[in-house]
Amino acid sequence: MARTAKGNPQTMVAVIGAGQIGGAAAQVLHESGRYRVVVADPKLEVLHRLATLGVDGAIDNATAVRQADLVVFAVKPNVAVDTVRRLRRELKGKPVISFAAAITVDALRRVAPEAELVRAMPNVALVVKDSFTGYSIAPGIGDRARALAERVLREFGEIALVDENLLDAVTGLSGSGPAYAAIFIEALAYAGLKVGLPRDVAMRSAARTLEGAAKLVLDANIHPAQVKEMVVTPGGTTIMGIYHIEESGIRSSVMRAVDAATERCTEITASLNRGAASVSK
Numbered sequence: 001m002a003r004t005a006k007g008n009p010q011t012m013v014a015v016i017g018a019g020q021i022g023g024a025a026a027q028v029l030h031e032s033g034r035y036r037v038v039v040a041d042p043k044l045e046v047l048h049r050l051a052t053l054g055v056d057g058a059i060d061n062a063t064a065v066r067q068a069d070l071v072v073f074a075v076k077p078n079v080a081v082d083t084v085r086r087l088r089r090e091l092k093g094k095p096v097i098s099f100a101a102a103i104t105v106d107a108l109r110r111v112a113p114e115a116e117l118v119r120a121m122p123n124v125a126l127v128v129k130d131s132f133t134g135y136s137i138a139p140g141i142g143d144r145a146r147a148l149a150e151r152v153l154r155e156f157g158e159i160a161l162v163d164e165n166l167l168d169a170v171t172g173l174s175g176s177g178p179a180y181a182a183i184f185i186e187a188l189a190y191a192g193l194k195v196g197l198p199r200d201v202a203m204r205s206a207a208r209t210l211e212g213a214a215k216l217v218l219d220a221n222i223h224p225a226q227v228k229e230m231v232v233t234p235g236g237t238t239i240m241g242i243y244h245i246e247e248s249g250i251r252s253s254v255m256r257a258v259d260a261a262t263e264r265c266t267e268i269t270a271s272l273n274r275g276a277a278s279v280s281k
C-alpha cells in the first residue's frame with residue numbers, strides 16, 4: 001500500500017489497457033479517492049487524457065504492475081493471455097482482475113501461475129458506476145486478494161459471484177445487455193416522436209421510464225409481472241399497448257438474442273482458449 005500526502009493508506013491499482021472499459025475503470029477508481037491508479041496503454045493520447053484527470057501513466061506495463069497492490073487487465077481478449085504471460089514475474093502473489101471476455105481463469109493461470117486471479121465481466125455502465133459485474137475466482141485464491149478484488153469491483157456497481165461456466169451467459173445477458181436496452185430506449189423515444197413529443201422529452205422520458213421500472217424491481221422488490229399489473233386497467237391505454245408488444249413476439253426474440261450471444265461467447269471462448277493453450281506451451 002502506498003501512502004498519500006495526507007498519510008492515509010491508499011490501495012495502488014494498475015490498469016493495463018486504458019480503452020473504453022480500462023480508461024473508465026481507472027477514472028472511477030481515481031475519482032473515488034480510495035485508490036491511487038496507474039495506467040499503461042500504447043496510446044499516448046489516452047494516457048494524456050487520463051493524466052489531465054490526475055491518473056498516473058506508466059512507461060510500460062511492467063513498471064505499472066510493480067507499483068500495484070492489484071492489477072486490472074482491460075486489453076482485448078486476443079492479446080490478454082500474451083500480455084499476462086509477459087508479466088508473470090511481476091504478477092507473482094498479486095491480485096489480478098481480468099476483464100477479457102472469453103479468456104478463462106485456467107488459460108491465465110497457465111501463463112501466470114502465481115497470480116491471484118479473478119475473472120470479471122462488467123458492462124459498459126461501469127462508466128457511470130452502474131455496471132452489473134459477474135465474476136468468478138481461481139481456486140485457492142487467498143482471502144485478502146479476494147476481498148481486495150471484490151472491493152475494487154464494487155466500485156463499478158453491483159457484483160455477483162458465479163461459477164465460471166456461467167460467465168458466457170453473463171456476457172450474453174448483462175455484458176451485451178446495455179445494447180439491447182438501448183434499442184428499447186431508442187424505440188420508445190421514436191414512438192414518442194411519432195405521437196408528437198419534442199425530441200428531448202421523448203428521449204428523456206424513454207430512458208427515465210426504463211430506469212424507473214428497473215428501480216421498482218430492484219429497490220422496491222416488485223416482480224416485473226406485478227409492475228405490469230400496477231399499470232394495466234381493463235379497457236385502458238396500457239393494455240392496448242401491451243397487446244401490440246405481445247403480438248411482436250418480443251419475449252421470445254429477447255430470449256433468442258441472449259441465447260445467441262451466449263452461444264457466440266462460448267464459441268469464442270473455445271477458439272481463444274485453444275490458442276492460449278498452444279501459446280503457453
Ligand SMILES: NC(=O)c1ccc[n+]([C@@H]2O[C@H](COP(=O)([O-])OP(=O)(O)OC[C@H]3O[C@@H](n4cnc5c(N)ncnc54)[C@H](OP(=O)(O)O)[C@@H]3O)[C@@H](O)[C@H]2O)c1
Binds near residue numbers: 017040046061073175
Ligand atoms: N466494452 C465493453 O462493453 C466490455 C464489457 C465487458 C468486458 N470487456 C472486456 O474489456 C476488455 C477491453 O475492452 P474495451 O472495449 O475497453 O477495448 P479497447 O477500447 O480496445 O481497449 C483496449 C486498450 O488496450 C490497449 N492495449 C492493447 N494491447 C495492450 C498491451 N499489451 N498492454 C497495454 N495496453 C494494451 C489498446 O491499445 P490499442 O488500441 O492501441 O491496441 C486499447 O487502448 C476486453 O477484453 C473486453 O472483452 C469489454
